[in-house]
Structure formats: C-alpha cells, structure tokens
Amino acid sequence: xxxxxxxxxxxxxxxxxxxxxxxxxxxxxxxxxxxxxxxxxxxxxxxxxxxxxxxxxxxxxxxxxxxxxxxxxxxxxxxxxxxxxxxxxxxxxxxxxxxxxxxxxxxxxxxxxxxxxxxxxxxxxxxxxxxxxxxxxxxxxxxxxxxxxxxxxxxxxxxxxxxxxxxxxxxxxxxxxxxxxxxxxxxxxxxxxxxxxxxxxxxxxxxxxxxxxxxxxxxxxxxxxxxxxxxxxxxxxxxxxxxxxxxxxxxxxxxxxxxxxxxxxxxxxxxxxxxxxxxxxxxxxxxxxxxxxxxxxxxxxxxxxxxxxxxxxxxxxxxxxxxxxxxxxxxxxxxxxxxxxxxxxxxxxxxxxxxxxxxxxxxxxxxxxxxxxxxxxxxxxxxxxxxxxxxxxxxxxxxxxxxxxxxxxxxxxxxxxxxxxxxxxxxxxxxxxxxxxxxxxxxx
Amino acid sequence: xxxxxxxxxxxxxxxxxxxxxxxxxxxxxxxxxxxxxxxxxxxxxxxxxxxxxxxxxxxxxxxxxxxxxxxxxxxxxxxxxxxxxxxxxxxxxxxxxxxxxxxxxxxxxxxxxxxxxxxxxxxxxxxxxxxxxxxxxxxxxxxxxxxxxxxxxxxxxxxxxxxxxxxxxxxxxxxxxxxxxxxxxxxxxxxxxxxxxxxxxxxxxxxxxxxxxxxxxxxxxxxxxxxxxxxxxxxxxxxxxxxxxxxxxxxxxxxxxxxxxxxxxx
Ligand code: SF4
Ligand code: SF4
Ligand code: SF4
Ligand code: SF4
Numbered sequence: 243x244x245x246x247x248x249x250x251x252x253x254x255x256x257x258x259x260x261x262x263x264x265x266x267x268x269x270x271x272x273x274x275x276x277x278x279x280x281x282x283x284x285x286x287x288x289x290x291x292x293x294x295x296x297x298x299x300x301x302x303x304x305x306x307x308x309x310x311x312x313x314x315x316x317x318x319x320x321x322x323x324x325x326x327x328x329x330x331x332x333x334x335x336x337x338x339x340x341x342x343x344x345x346x347x348x349x350x351x352x353x354x355x356x357x358x359x360x361x362x363x364x365x366x367x368x369x370x371x372x373x374x375x376x377x378x379x380x381x382x383x384x385x386x387x388x389x390x391x392x393x394x395x396x397x398x399x400x401x402x403x404x405x406x407x408x409x410x411x412x413x414x415x416x417x418x419x420x421x422x423x424x425x426x427x428x429x430x431x432x433x434x435x436x437x438x439x440x441x442x443x444x445x446x447x448x449x450x451x452x453x454x455x456x457x458x459x460x461x462x463x464x465x466x467x468x469x470x471x472x473x474x475x476x477x478x479x480x481x482x483x484x485x486x487x488x489x490x491x492x493x494x495x496x497x498x499x500x501x502x503x504x505x506x507x508x509x510x511x512x513x514x515x516x517x518x519x520x521x522x523x524x525x526x527x528x529x530x531x532x533x534x535x536x537x538x539x540x541x542x543x544x545x546x547x548x549x550x551x552x553x554x555x556x557x558x559x560x561x562x563x564x565x566x567x568x569x570x571x572x573x574x575x576x577x578x579x580x581x582x583x584x585x586x587x588x589x590x591x592x593x594x595x596x597x598x599x600x601x602x603x604x605x606x607x608x609x610x611x612x613x614x615x616x617x618x619x620x621x622x623x624x625x626x627x628x629x630x631x632x633x634x635x636x637x638x639x640x641x642x643x644x645x646x647x648x649x650x651x652x653x654x655x656x657x658x659x660x661x662x663x664x665x666x667x668x669x670x671x672x673x674x675x676x677x678x679x680x681x682x683x684x685x686x
Numbered sequence: 687x688x689x690x691x692x693x694x695x696x697x698x699x700x701x702x703x704x705x706x707x708x709x710x711x712x713x714x715x716x717x718x719x720x721x722x723x724x725x726x727x728x729x730x731x732x733x734x735x736x737x738x739x740x741x742x743x744x745x746x747x748x749x750x751x752x753x754x755x756x757x758x759x760x761x762x763x764x765x766x767x768x769x770x771x772x773x774x775x776x777x778x779x780x781x782x783x784x785x786x787x788x789x790x791x792x793x794x795x796x797x798x799x800x801x802x803x804x805x806x807x808x809x810x811x812x813x814x815x816x817x818x819x820x821x822x823x824x825x826x827x828x829x830x831x832x833x834x835x836x837x838x839x840x841x842x843x844x845x846x847x848x849x850x851x852x853x854x855x856x857x858x859x860x861x862x863x864x865x866x867x868x869x870x871x872x873x874x875x876x877x878x879x880x881x882x883x884x885x886x887x888x889x890x891x892x893x894x895x896x897x898x899x900x901x902x903x904x905x906x907x908x909x910x911x912x913x914x915x916x917x918x919x920x921x922x923x924x925x926x927x928x929x930x931x932x933x934x935x936x937x938x939x940x941x942x943x944x945x946x947x948x949x950x951x952x
Binding site: 661 | 797798801802803805807808811812813814815816820885
C-alpha cells in the first residue's frame with residue numbers, strides 16, 4: 243500500500259460538505275453593493291471616484307496605497323451613491339463605497355490580454371497587482387507581494403492548495419471541477435514568474451472527482467496532483483508543504499526560506515483571468531451553507547454583496563440561525579451583522595441552528611495533553627494558555643507562541659473547553675506589540 | 687544536642703560573614719535617598735513613570751526626577767521633599783480618570799453574545815466583542831484589574847465607572863483600556879462628555895441612546911472656547927472647562943456631571 247501523505251498532529255472533524263455536489267451559480271445583479279476599500283491585508287485603497295460618479299463593471303474604484311495594498315474594482319455598472327464606511331468581517335468599520343447598480347452590468351474596457359509565455363515576469367507581476375489579486379484562501383495577502391520574494395530566496399517549488407480542509411466549505415472543490423483549465427494556466431503563469439521548476443497540486447482524497455478532473459486537466463504540463471489523507475489543517479501553508487514535499491519551514495520562518503510558495507487554486511484562476519482576459523478581481527466563489535438554509539450551495543458573488551443578500555439568494559432560511567460565521571467552522575469568525583459585505587477573501591458563510599450550538603463552560607486545564615497531540619506546530623497549547631492567563635507573554639514568546647496558526651485543533655480537542663485559540667491570539671498580539679515597541683525604541 | 691550546637695555555630699558564623707561583607711564591601715547608604723524613601727508612599731503603582739517608589743526616590747535623589755510626579759503624594763509631602771532637595775515646588779493639578787462612555791446595557795445595544803475570555807483586550811481580538819458601537823466600553827474590566835487603587839467598578843449593567851474619591855490619577859487604566867476610553871482630567875472639571883465615538887450622529891444613535899449626537903447645544907450654551915466639536919463629538923476644553931450648568935443643555939445625557947447614569951430599565 244502506498245504511504246498516504248499527511249502532516250504531524252491535526253484532527254478530523256465532521257466534514258459536512260453538503261454543498262459539494264451543487265454547481266456554482268451566477269446570481270442576478272443586485273440593486274446595491276457596498277464595496278469596502280480594504281479587502282486585503284495592508285493599507286486600505288484610496289477612492290478614485292466620488293459621490294455621483296458613473297462607473298462600469300471592472301472599473302478602478304480605489305487605488306493601492308503602497309506596496310502591501312491592493313486596488314479595488316467595481317462589481318457592476320452604476321452610480322456611486324455614497325463614500326462611507328461599513329462593518330468589515332473583522333468587526334471594525336472600514337472605508338467603503340455604496341454602489342447603486344443600473345442593472346445594465348456594462349463592462350469597462352478590459353486590460354489587454356498578455357501572452358504570458360513570452361512576457362517578462364515584471365509585466366506579469368504588474369498585471370497581477372493592477373487586477374487587485376489577493377490570496378483567496380482566507381488571509382487576503384496581496385498576491386504580488388508573495389510573488390516578489392527577496393532575490394536571495396529562490397523558489398523552486400510552487401504548491402497549489404486545493405485541500406479545502408475546512409469543514410462545510412466547498413467553493414474550491416467546485417472551482418476545481420468547473421474551472422480546471424484556468425487553474426492550470428494560473429499555476430503555469432505563477433511558476434513562470436517565479437522560475438519554479440516543480441508544480442504540485444495538493445487535494446485531499448475526500449474529493450476523488452476533483453483529483454480526477456485535475457489529473458486530466460494538467461495533461462502533460464508537468465504539474466503533479468498529490469492525493470492527501472484527510473486531516474485538518476492540511477490546507478495551512480506549512481502543513482501542506484510538509485505533506486507534499488517533506489520539507490519543514492523553520493520556526494519563525496517563511497515558506498520562501500525552503501524554496502516553496504503556496505497558492506490557493508482560486509487565486510490561480512484569478513491570475514489566469516487577469517493575465518489572459520484582462521479581467522480584474524471583483525467576484526469570487528463563496529459557499530453559503532448550514533442547516534437553517536433552504537438551499538445551501540456555491541455562488542459566484544460580486545464583492546460588495548451583503549451577507550443578507552447572499553442568504554436571500556440561497557433561498558433564505560427555514561429556521562432562525564443562532565450563529566453566523568464568515569468562513570468555515572474552524573477558522574471562521576462569528577459575525578453579528580448581516581450588513582457585512584462579501585469581500586475577495588470570503589470563502590464561506592455558515593449558518594448554525596440553535597441545536598448545533600454548544601455554549602461551553604470553561605474549566606481549568608486537567609493536563610491531559612490532548613491539545614499537545616493535536617497541535618500541528620508541535621506546541622503545548624494547554625500549558626501555554628495557563629502562562630498567558632498570567633500575562634507571561636515573554637515566556638510564551640520563548641515557547642514559540644508566534645508559530646501558532648490559529649487552526650483551533652487544540653480547542654477542538656480540549657475536554658475542559660478552554661478557549662485556547664483566544665489565549666494564543668492575545669499572546670501573539672502582545673508579543674507583536676512588544677516587538678513593535680522595542681523596534682521603535684531601537685530606532686530612537 | 688549536637689544538632690543545636692551545630693546550628694548555633696553555623697548561624698553565628700554566617701552572621702559574622704554577612705556583617706563583614708556589609709562593613710567592607712557594602713554601599714554606603716545615601717542619607718538623602720533614605721530620607722526620600724521614607725517619604726514616598728510605598729504604593730508602587732508606577733504612576734510616576736518609574737518602576738516602583740524606590741526607583742522614583744533614587745531618581746529624585748540624583749536629580750533626574752522632579753518632586754510632584756507622584757499622583758498619590760499630598761501637597762505637604764511634596765513641599766517637604768522640595769525643601770529637602772532645595773528646589774522650588776511647582777503647582778500641581780490633581781487629575782482623575784474618567785471613562786468616556788455611557789454605553790451600559792440599558793443604553794447601548796449588544797449585537798452578539800460574547801462568551802470568550804473575560805477580558806476587554808481578548809474580546810477586542812474576536813470581532814470587537816459584539817457591541818453595536820465599536821468604540822464603546824466592553825465592561826469586561828481590563829481597566830479595573832489594572833487599577834492599583836481599586837477605584838474602578840464594573841457596574842452590573844456592564845460599564846466601567848471610576849470612583850473619583852478613590853482615584854489618584856496614576857493613569858494605569860488609560861493604558862489598559864483597548865478602546866482608549868479613559869481620559870485623565872483635572873479634578874476641578876465638573877462636567878465630562880461620556881462618549882468617545884467619532885462616528886456620524888445618526889449611526890451612533892442607532893446603537894446607543896446616550897451617545898453624543900453632535901447637536902452643538904452645549905457649544906451654544908458654553909461657547910466655542912469651552913466646548914468644541916470634533917466631527918460629531920463634543921470635546922471639553924479642560925484648560926478652560928465649562929461649569930456644571932451646561933449639562934442641562936444636552937438632550938441625550940452624554941454630557942453630565944457624574945459617571946453613573948440612572949437606569950432606564952426597571
Ligand atoms: S496552539 Fe495554535 S497551532 Fe497549535 S493547535 Fe492550537 S490553534 Fe492550532
Ligand atoms: S486539552 Fe485542555 S485540559 Fe487537556 S492539557 Fe490541553 S488545555 Fe489542558
Ligand atoms: S482609576 Fe485609573 S488613574 Fe485612577 S487610580 Fe485607578 S488606574 Fe490610576
Ligand atoms: S473602560 Fe475599557 S478597559 Fe475598562 S471595561 Fe470598558 S472597555 Fe474594558
């Protein structure tokens with residue numbers, strides 16, 4: 243029997259991928275879209291349109307501010323009704339534009355297509371930046387920054403992430419089934435930019451149809467499709483690298499340190515769109531799922547579609563949801579407003595019903611060690627959390643708290659229901675603040 | 687019996703050794719520093735900006751710190767220290783902390799049920815704790831735990847309130863609050879704006895019935911040089927504060943004299 247590829251630690255939660263057989267649907271044009279100017283990590287974009295301006299689909303609405311930033315484009319044609327703010331999925335108010343659509347969906351003049359095989363990497367990077375492409379896996383890091391590693395770090399392996407280990411979500415799965423060619427092209431463009439020789443595509447073996455379709459799509463392009471044993475969080479960068487290459491990212495390091503770069507399949511498809519068709523990123527596939535919904539499924543939403551509209555498009559609810567999560571059940575964030583818009587990194591909207599929700603009573607750590615076994619980074623979350631509760635952040639730093647990927651495996655396994663991830667986040671925030679303060683002091 | 691003798695001898699020898707070390711290698715205590723150490727309050731709250739009272743006494747002795755930086759010391763002691771150091775005493779302004787928010791459970795909307803770690807800074811890391819107003823008090827008591835004088839109370843309706851008679855103005859709570867709601871104000875100022883949201887008035891109203899809505903009635907009443915507007919938020923000029931009567935002009939109750947509000951619910 244062939245050795246099954248996977249990583250250290252992790253868990254296997256119930257998959258609940260009810261929407262995996264539902265094809266991606268193109269929703270009708272809505273009346274209004276609220277388009278945040280910050281849909282990425284880094285500086286928010288600066289609006290280049292004003293109240294009352296007529297815009298076309300794909301037209302630039304906000305330009306990037308600095309290198310780590312991304313431009314924002316119009317999801318449809320219409321009028322800018324207001325330059326305002328809106329609630330983002332993180333719970334903070336972010337600058338946004340209220341766009342009233344005219345129903346025509348008139349496209350703007352697309353950027354010229356590029357023949358990527360002949361084009362120099364610089365031109366391709368510029369196009370990816372201009373199209374506002376960000377990592378679609380969740381973190382929304384501007385792709386062009388990722389594709390510009392420092393010259394002393396040579397990337398030899400590009401890893402495509404088709405794992406989708408998060409329970410309930412099926413957007414990437416559907417994308418692989420329906421847009422396999424574009425994913426392959428996007429991967430080839432990325433490898434061309436980086437000069438990477440090897441391209442690996444990781445897919446968990448609970449998606450045999452996607453593995454089959456992708457194997458056919460790659461043909462003789464040299465891309466290797468790796469079937470992985472189902473394990474959460476296989477889709478995390480470092481865990482995926484280990485599963486497919488056996489290489490380990492050093493503590494505190496980046497994948498580029500070991501010559502790897504991981505990219506989500508959705509991002510690859512967006513790159514193909516931008517380069518071959520001149521289309522900026524203003525829509526994405528999002529899974530809307532959960533038992534309270536009438537018809538869970540996968541939609542190609544324009545950015546700026548509010549969660550309320552998204553749920554309405556999914557047929558509405560048959561019972562009142564008690565909790566709404568932006569993203570999946572493990573890594574997602576609970577949201578308390580349905581006015582939050584879908585952004586470039588919204589992979590899913592998950593609704594939970596009353597009987598699916600458990601309220602935990604936090605109890606002291608019983609030192610059972612289950613969290614240690616499940617932590618994919620090899621930390622000791624339980625003991626760490628006790629130190630963090632006592633504000634011993636320096637010790638936490640020494641114990642590698644910064645390596646925590648916030649996957650939630652520890653909290654999932656903890657029999658004492660300890661809010662371990664929240665403790666880790668707190669320590670990470672404190673350590674970062676301390677590092678910033680130390681840096682500011684050193685500069686002074 | 688042998689044990690007793692042995693222990694006695696060991697004790698005597700060690701005592702002698704310590705005595706010799708102190709006599710020949712110990713630092714000569716600075717008499718000025720000793721005197722100052724007696725005068726500092728010994729609360730070790732850090733309000734002076736030094737690590738504890740001893741650090742402050744040392745800094746005063748070598749001239750790198752001024753008397754009067756300690757918020758806890760009363761004027762008589764400051765005078766005494768000034769005399770010891772031979773410096774002029776500078777006028778001091780006693781300060782008191784104010785939590786600039788009225789958003790308790792009776793007035794502000796709670797959008798979500800939060801059951802994470804019981805700490806404001808932790809709550810901030812998960813979608814801001816679920817309060818409608820993203821600027822308002824979370825009521826989980828980071829400030830109260832940071833206060834060395836127990837001057838902050840978390841009211842049963844989830845808002846932090848500073849008790850002015852206990853607060854010495856050390857400023858610890860100012861740094862502890864992740865919402866940056868706490869201001870150090872002169873003790874003599876009678877009224878405060880108990881709201882910190884810079885949002886548009888309409889948006890604030892949506893989430894909180896006691897917010898400052900930017901109606902400018904207080905500005906009209908007191909004049910621009912006593913109260914000014916920063917967007918939709920009234921700002922008191924603490925160098926020239928208005929008197930208590932201006933509070934009557936405020937339609938929402940955000941401008942008032944005491945932190946504790948009447949509960950509107952039974
Ligand atoms: S400590 Fe961090 S990386 Fe480890 S299991 Fe918990 S959340 Fe995941
Ligand atoms: S799983 Fe929970 S109870 Fe067990 S050691 Fe970890 S923190 Fe403690
Ligand atoms: S309320 Fe704030 S300023 Fe006043 S004593 Fe407590 S920590 Fe110091
Ligand atoms: S004033 Fe700040 S620290 Fe104190 S309870 Fe309110 S939000 Fe928390």
